[in-house]
Amino acid sequence: MNELLDIKSELKRYSSPERSQGSIRFFKTGPGEYGEGDKFIGVSVPDTRKVAKKYYSADLADVGTLMSSVIHEERLLGLFILVNKYKKNPKMRDRIFNFYLDNISRVNNWDLVDSSADKIVGEFLLAQGDLSFLKKLALSDNLWERRIAIVSTFAHIRAKSYGASLYISDLLLKDNEDLIHKACGWMLREVGKRNLEILKTYLIERYKIMPRTMLRYSIERFPEAERKRYLRGEI
Numbered sequence: 001m002n003e004l005l006d007i008k009s010e011l012k013r014y015s016s017p018e019r020s021q022g023s024i025r026f027f028k029t030g031p032g033e034y035g036e037g038d039k040f041i042g043v044s045v046p047d048t049r050k051v052a053k054k055y056y057s058a059d060l061a062d063v064g065t066l067m068s069s070v071i072h073e074e075r076l077l078g079l080f081i082l083v084n085k086y087k088k089n090p091k092m093r094d095r096i097f098n099f100y101l102d103n104i105s106r107v108n109n110w111d112l113v114d115s116s117a118d119k120i121v122g123e124f125l126l127a128q129g130d131l132s133f134l135k136k137l138a139l140s141d142n143l144w145e146r147r148i149a150i151v152s153t154f155a156h157i158r159a160k161s162y163g164a165s166l167y168i169s170d171l172l173l174k175d176n177e178d179l180i181h182k183a184c185g186w187m188l189r190e191v192g193k194r195n196l197e198i199l200k201t202y203l204i205e206r207y208k209i210m211p212r213t214m215l216r217y218s219i220e221r222f223p224e225a226e227r228k229r230y231l232r233g234e235i
């Protein structure tokens with residue numbers, strides 16, 4: 001428990017009231033918004049990573065307490081520590097994966113998902129060679145579980161395996177949430193950075209029915225004239 005107090009105290013040393021107010025606006029914490037009610041103390045991501053690196057050996061119980069915090073940066077810190085543990089402790093990866101799932105309800109904003117999903121869920125499932133769990137997450141009623149599903153496929157992309165990203169993107173093609181459209185477009189763009197032909201083959205049958213944001217994100221690196229043809233539906 002003393003170490004947990006030390007971790008929280010050190011994180012708070014980097015806090016800034018001005019940054020806190022900016023985060024409250026940036027992460028849409030107002031009534032009815034996706035981050036409604038989230039609390040911020042105003043710690044930058046680099047400073048949060050600095051604290052996580054120092055305390056990467058913290059007990060999982062303390063990590064769970066951080067992830068259960070009402071303070072956004074404490075949840076992010078817990079996830080950074082968990083990612084560091086996953087990298088440094090191969091023998092603990094099964095346990096860490098299951099710990100992440102046990103606490104998945106606390107991975108409840110887009111930056112929390114994007115900082116952890118591919119590095120724990122994605123890497124673990126890539127090694128298992130099974131997409132059934134990602135499919136389950138993609139079909140969830142929970143926005144953040146669906147985002148975890150698509151962002152987790154970044155691990156597959158880094159391994160030059162693109163089927164997972166295309167498959168999950170298809171499952172999410174008619175999703176109503178802009179945050180899902182952005183995440184799918186991001187993963188598709190990453191596929192295209194490594195294999196443009198696969199991306200274009202995927203797009204040719206879908207670009208006219210894709211959510212506009214998903215399409216814009218996926219073709220962001222295309223030449224301007226080509227991007228405009230896609231957006232006009234003239235490919």
